[in-house]
Amino acid sequence: MDKLMEGRTSFVIAHRLSTIRNADIILVMDHGNIIEQGNHEALMAKGGFYADPQAA
Numbered sequence: 001m002d003k004l005m006e007g008r009t010s011f012v013i014a015h016r017l018s019t020i021r022n023a024d025i026i027l028v029m030d031h032g033n034i035i036e037q038g039n040h041e042a043l044m045a046k047g048g049f050y051a052d053p054q055a056a
Contacts, residue, residue: 001019017050023040025037025038026038036047
């Protein structure tokens, strides 16, 4: 999938972290609202909704 998206703007909707962990920017939504944004490392370090496996 990384090879297909290289050099392009792509929107990926996913529930599994493994699908989006290499994205440049990840938007985390809850009930239609963006509640967090950043790359995988930043969102994990923040320890919010994205980092909590029980939240999904």
